[in-house]
Amino acid sequence: MKWFLIILNISKTHLLSRIKQTAIAALGVTFGIGAFIILMSFMTGLNDLLDGLILNRTPHVHIYNEITPNLNQPATLYQKLADNMNVIHSIKPKQTQAKIHNALPIMNYLNNDKKVKGAIPQVKTQVFYTAGAIEINGVVTGINPMDESRLFNFNNYIIDGTPQALKNNLNGILLGVGAAKKMSLKIGDRVQLATPKGDLIPLKIVGFFQSGLGEIDNIQSYVNIKTAQRILGENSNYITDINVKLFDIENSVAMSKAISRQFNLTAIDINTANAQFETGTDIRNLISYAVSITLLVVAGFGIYNILNMMIYEKMNDIAILKATGFSGFDVKMIFISQALIIGFVGGILGLIIGFGMSKLIDSLPFETQALPTIKTFPVNFDYMYYVVGIFFAMISTFFAGYLPARKAQNIDPVEIIRGQ
Numbered sequence: 001m002k003w004f005l006i007i008l009n010i011s012k013t014h015l016l017s018r019i020k021q022t023a024i025a026a027l028g029v030t031f032g033i034g035a036f037i038i039l040m041s042f043m044t045g046l047n048d049l050l051d052g053l054i055l056n057r058t059p060h061v062h063i064y065n066e067i068t069p070n071l072n073q074p075a076t077l078y079q080k081l082a083d084n085m086n087v088i089h090s091i092k093p094k095q096t097q098a099k100i101h102n103a104l105p106i107m108n109y110l111n112n113d114k115k116v117k118g119a120i121p122q123v124k125t126q127v128f129y130t131a132g133a134i135e136i137n138g139v140v141t142g143i144n145p146m147d148e149s150r151l152f153n154f155n156n157y158i159i160d161g162t163p164q165a166l167k168n169n170l171n172g173i174l175l176g177v178g179a180a181k182k183m184s185l186k187i188g189d190r191v192q193l194a195t196p197k198g199d200l201i202p203l204k205i206v207g208f209f210q211s212g213l214g215e216i217d218n219i220q221s222y223v224n225i226k227t228a229q230r231i232l233g234e235n236s237n238y239i240t241d242i243n244v245k246l247f248d249i250e251n252s253v254a255m256s257k258a259i260s261r262q263f264n265l266t267a268i269d270i271n272t273a274n275a276q277f278e279t280g281t282d283i284r285n286l287i288s289y290a291v292s293i294t295l296l297v298v299a300g301f302g303i304y305n306i307l308n309m310m311i312y313e314k315m316n317d318i319a320i321l322k323a324t325g326f327s328g329f330d331v332k333m334i335f336i337s338q339a340l341i342i343g344f345v346g347g348i349l350g351l352i353i354g355f356g357m358s359k360l361i362d363s364l365p366f367e368t369q370a371l372p373t374i375k376t377f378p379v380n381f382d383y384m385y386y387v388v389g390i391f392f393a394m395i396s397t398f399f400a401g402y403l404p405a406r407k408a409q410n411i412d413p414v415e416i417i418r419g420q
Contacts, residue, residue, distance in 0.1 A: 007337055062244075364376060
């Protein structure tokens with residue numbers, strides 16, 4: 001312990017004797033770590049925002065009955081052609097309904113699974129919105145509003161109205177803001193839906209929602225699931241989609257495969273459905289880390305140069321230390337400790353500056369019509385970025401000081417004294 005305190009005391013004396021050089025080296029680390037914290041906090045916050053626009057409303061497993069061509073063609077059933085290669089063009093889809101057969105027992109089975117947080121139904125259909133002479137192509141989705149809000153944050157996308165209002169009104173509709181603007185509609189107005197069968201269904205607007213994706217907001221609307229079944233002229237067993245939310249998203253791939261095999265349905269996991277968003281997030285994070293590490297490396301070179309020059313200036317001091325009994329290892333530890341002190345002080349200041357700037361960015365107003373629920377710039381205050389930041393600071397400064405320290409270790413005090 002006493003040896004350690006002596007090493008630190010000598011290191012402190014050297015650093016304070018060249019306070020300007022020490023401050024410049026520490027500031028290099030400070031700005032490097034500060035930039036790392038700011039960049040990672042803002043970029044990951046932005047990634048979470050962009051991914052959340054899709055992933056928050058995307059089920060972990062989406063189950064539906066996909067319309068596919070009939071693979072059992074007459075040519076494949078004809079025994080005399082069994083050994084031949086049969087080429088069939090323009091295969092038509094097999095005759096089947098879009099609804100999921102035995103949807104209610106399947107949902108009951110899934111909701112009893114310990115891995116499943118919730119499995120809820122949807123009914124989707126194509127419609128035309130008509131208001132006066134205007135007709136707009138659209139998609140109506142029948143939902144249980146309270147379950148959608150509980151599992152998939154549906155309420156976060158409602159900019160006017162409430163999920164409860166939709167639940168209590170079987171003749172109500174939540175209309176996308178894009179479609180509402182095109183038809184100049186407001187809450188309380190009525191819009192008529194032209195169904196695939198040609199029927200006209202008048203519905204009262206009880207609210208508007210905005211997902212942040214214009215292509216969706218221009219066509220999408222939501223009604224009570226019973227209303228959607230009534231629009232299609234179907235009974236309460238008619239369900240076209242089942243959305244599953246899991247406790248652990250990592251189980252989505254395995255569960256989607258199991259559901260496909262067990263129920264002979266199409267089940268798409270969230271990773272497959274949103275692979276492009278995952279790729280974009282990974283690339284943005286990679287760029288952020290690359291830029292931040294580059295800043296730290298540049299700061300490390302600055303520390304290396306300063307310590308290297310300090311060794312030349314401290315040749316006499318090194319000779320005296322060795323002449324008074326300090327070993328080469330002791331001298332090396334003196335200069336390594338100087339580098340680590342610079343890294344620690346600069347790193348702590350960098351964390352403080354990074355946190356302060358992140359808080360400032362987080363308080364700046366950021367309002368856009370595409371994202372009505374966002375009021376300030378998105379910032380992620382994950383503590384791991386601060387842990388990684390100080391770790392990088394210590395590692396980079398250690399290597400920056402190691403080479404000069406080895407040079408100091410090998411200095412021969414006799415040669416220095418003789419040169420004097």
